[in-house]
Amino acid sequence: MALLAAVIGIGLIAVVLLDCFETIVLPRRVTRRFRLTRLFYRGTWLVWSDLGSRLFSGVRLETWLSYFGPLSLLFLLGLWAVVLIIGFAFLHLAAGSSLNVQGGSPGFFTDVYLSGTNFFTLGLGDVTPNSTVGRCLTVAEAGLGFGFLALVIGYLPALNQSFSRREVSISLLDARAGTPPTPAGMLIRHGHEHGMEALRQVLYEWERWSAELMESHLSYPVLAYFRSQHDNQSWLAALTSVLDTCALIMVGLEGACSRQAELTFAIARHAVVDLALVFRVPPRKPGRDRLPEAELEKLRTMLAAAGLRLHAGDEAVRKLTELRGMYEPYVYSLSRRFRLPLPPWMPASARSDNWQTSAWEKRNAGFQSVRPNGADDDEHF
Numbered sequence: 113m114a115l116l117a118a119v120i121g122i123g124l125i126a127v128v129l130l131d132c133f134e135t136i137v138l139p140r141r142v143t144r145r146f147r148l149t150r151l152f153y154r155g156t157w158l159v160w161s162d163l164g165s166r167l168f169s170g171v172r173l174e175t176w177l178s179y180f181g182p183l184s185l186l187f188l189l190g191l192w193a194v195v196l197i198i199g200f201a202f203l204h205l206a207a208g209s210s211l212n213v214q215g216g217s218p219g220f221f222t223d224v225y226l227s228g229t230n231f232f233t234l235g236l237g238d239v240t241p242n243s244t245v246g247r248c249l250t251v252a253e254a255g256l257g258f259g260f261l262a263l264v265i266g267y268l269p270a271l272n273q274s275f276s277r278r279e280v281s282i283s284l285l286d287a288r289a290g291t292p293p294t295p296a297g298m299l300i301r302h303g304h305e306h307g308m309e310a311l312r313q314v315l316y317e318w319e320r321w322s323a324e325l326m327e328s329h330l331s332y333p334v335l336a337y338f339r340s341q342h343d344n345q346s347w348l349a350a351l352t353s354v355l356d357t358c359a360l361i362m363v364g365l366e367g368a369c370s371r372q373a374e375l376t377f378a379i380a381r382h383a384v385v386d387l388a389l390v391f392r393v394p395p396r397k398p399g400r401d402r403l404p405e406a407e408l409e410k411l412r413t414m415l416a417a418a419g420l421r422l423h424a425g426d427e428a429v430r431k432l433t434e435l436r437g438m439y440e441p442y443v444y445s446l447s448r449r450f451r452l453p454l455p456p457w458m459p460a461s462a463r464s465d466n467w468q469t470s471a472w473e474k475r476n477a478g479f480q481s482v483r484p485n486g487a488d489d490d491e492h493f
């Protein structure tokens with residue numbers, strides 16, 4: 113019995129320490145044979161998203177899904193702590209539960225209590241070990257508790273910084289490509305004089321953004337569950353829109369920066385493939401064509417109205433189809449996994465960008481309509 117308890121305790125501690133090491137200390141491997149964190153997120157996300165889809169829809173569903181990222185991180189840290197505490201409790205049990213207990217008798221639950229006070233370094237003193245092995249376990253667990261706290265303190269700021277860098281670029285894309293971002297919007301808004309040079313700079317910046325996204329989301333996969341502040345924006349929609357834009361330029365857009373488009377397309381496609389591998393979502397053909405032939409003709413017409421000529425003909429269509437086939441199955445699978453909609457190829461005619469709208473204006477309008485006697489705002493304070 114003591115040997116079995118020791119094996120269970122060492123096994124639980126080893127699994128959590130390995131998982132913490134790969135998640136926080138050295139999160140640089142694309143493929144891993146076993147990860148407690150992966151199992152945790154796969155199971156909890158399925159339950160959370162399915163429950164949300166049954167209870168809510170529209171904006172409320174998006175709000176519900178946005179809670180998952182931060183909450184899951186807290187639950188994961190709590191899970192690690194609980195498993196470590198239980199693991200050390202099994203080691204105390206294997207050592208014979210040799211404890212001095214004030215007002216009670218030793219037992220497994222007392223071992224769990226002692227392990228918890230040691231891990232969080234409470235030092236209450238009502239339960240103390242009276243054997244050499246127990247004292248050594250107490251010291252080891254207290255040191256591990258301090259180390260765990262230090263890792264968490266360093267881990268959370270790194271996540272916040274990566275999330276902030278990701279969202280800054282997504283917000284900047286709002287004025288350059290519309291909301292949600294579309295390749296047609298991106299190209300049309302750069303159809304002015306010297307616009308292609310500005311577009312080349314934008315694609316260069318998104319080449320680096322795609323590389324940073326790949327590095328940060330491979331290192332910290334939980335970031336993929338952190339949703340953007342606006343419901344009509346997401347990291348996946350931005351990445352897909354950039355890939356679409358690069359594909360159109362590579363097919364043949366007169367005067368465009370084809371070489372920079374090739375470089376940005378390469379790293380962006382690399383990012384979606386690696387992310388699909390990390391999250392174990394095999395590529396799947398989209399349920400419907402995002403750009404059927406009729407829509408492609410409308411796209412050409414829209415670009416031509418802005419002074420941009422996209423190459424036509426069977427060869428151009430074949431090349432565009434081939435390029436889309438290199439990334440669309442991956443972004444479609446990621447879209448289904450994270451419940452993030454993919455952007456259209458052309459902007460909706462009646463839709464305003466985020467920077468052109470404000471919920472605060474609507475709120476003020478409603479406030480002014482019920483304000484008594486036309487009084488100034490200052491009179492209410």
